[in-house]
Amino acid sequence: MQIQAKPEHIPFAKPFRIARGARTHLEIVRVTITDGEQAVEAECTPYARYGEETASVLAQIERVIPALAELSAQQAKSELQTLLPAGAARNALDCALWSLIARQAGSQFPSPYFQLQPALETAMTVSIGTPQEMARQARDYVAQGATLLKVKLDADNIVSRVAATRDVAPDARIILDANESWAGMDLPALFDALAPLEIAMIEQPLPAGADDALQCFVHRIPVCADESCHTRADLAHVRSRYEMINIKLDKTGGLTEALTLKEAAQQQGLAVMVGCMLGTSLAMRAALPIAQDAAVVDLDGPVLIGETGKDVLTYRDGQLIL
Template sequence: MEISARHERFDLARPFVISRGSRTHQDVVVATVKLGDRSTNAECTPYARYGESIESVIKQIEDFNEVLAQHPGLSAKSVQQELVPQLPAGAARNAIDCALWRLNAETNFPAPLFDIKQQITTAMTVSIDTPPKMAQQARELCDLGARLLKVKLDDKQIVERVAAVREAAPDCEIILDANEAWEHEPLAELFSSLDVFEIRMIEQPVPAGKDHLLKGCPHPIPLCADESCHTSGDLAGLEGCYEMVNIKLDKTGGLTEAIKLAQQARAQGLEVMVGCMVGTSLAMEAALPVASQAQLVDLDGPVLLKHDRENGLVYQNGFILT
């Protein structure tokens, strides 16, 4: 077995703005696993917030060949079960794990290994801008059939921006994503002010590591952990702070840990959301097994790109059609 990795870049359809900055393109890494005459690919998105870069992730993937060389003759399934979990959770492990899922499936992935819904409602993203421009984004997405909007926010004009989006999209379900930006906000007051807009959930209002700010804080709107929850090992620290976790394969280090995290989160009474970094259909497809069982899904990465991969997933009227 041999593993290689390469860098690919995709232009965005429009600038993507969150609380940590903006960008006009998305860099991804594609891992290729070869075994005999068979070959499979998987995609990951290195994330600077977690100390990753294109270079560091490619190196992690290619260095895995040294681990493989120490275990000659090990089957692909054994590699996935025994060697891959030794890697740190993150983008590199995600690409290797998902490539091995495809290799071990020996057919179209993710079917028939999983029960995948034929259509999955996915959030469509409204990025940060002025209230009128965010309202325009929301209207455009609604015209395309969006049923669920994910509204990106920072610490400015929070209520005004949400009010503008709600007015523009009166029939859409709305979730808010602060990307850790509300540490210095009067949280209880802010949560109360936002409640009038019938918000389904608020994602990661405070920085990871400062989740204690949410304990005992009244919040009529459910809260979801994103940056604070990477793997199942993080669940214990979320108690009393959140009602939901956002599972992303680039955080969990692949589908294997994502499935485990979803199972353990539900066992602890938490709802499950499945999200993504910006990427192509190759990355989104790998998350479908978990997304099919989730309460909320945000796998609109390909919609944010100017061009997706050939034969990508079909997005229509707010659904992913599988």
């Protein structure tokens, strides 16, 4: 096999804001693998929150190319799990190998290994702004047919922002994502204030490693672990604090670990959400096997970056159309 990795810079159609700040562009790493007959691609998004940057991810990939290039695709996928830790670099390689194995079997990933539904409800993400700005975003999504909204929040004006969103989306399912920003807050009181707004779930209210307070009260609203759960090794910590986990391939280090994490989580009574870093349709396709029976699907990355061009996934009426 020949393996190459290169960085790509993708500007957004409009800025995207979460608790950690605003984003105006995306830096990804794209991997290409060829076996002399087939050529496949996959991508990953280096994430600074996890100590990753484009240069470090490229260096990780380059380091393991000599070992992987001498193996079959199936052998390489197995060996990769121990050659690299969970993270963006392993994700790009793992997903490319899944795709190559499918091509070598005369098919196109996710076939022949996974059966997909023709359409999946996916969250549409409302980025942080004033209550009026967030209501405007939500109203636009609902007008386009969205039935599930993911509302990004920091520690300011939480209830007023959510209430403004609910006012313009009375029938939508709403989930909240605090991105670890609610440390030091009275969470029981905040959950009580949010409960009348019929919130389906709250994602990662406290920083990973500092979320013990979630054990100390009954959650009126289910809580989902994002930054607190990367792989199966995190489930022992998660079980007493959360009702759901968010599986992202850039955290698990690819589809191989993501499938195992999903099975283990469900066996332990945890609901599963499938999410994404910001990315293109190529990254979203790789996560589709996890999405098939997930309680929440959040794969709107291409919408957020304003992706255009060929091979772009179709988003219509609040659904990802396959």
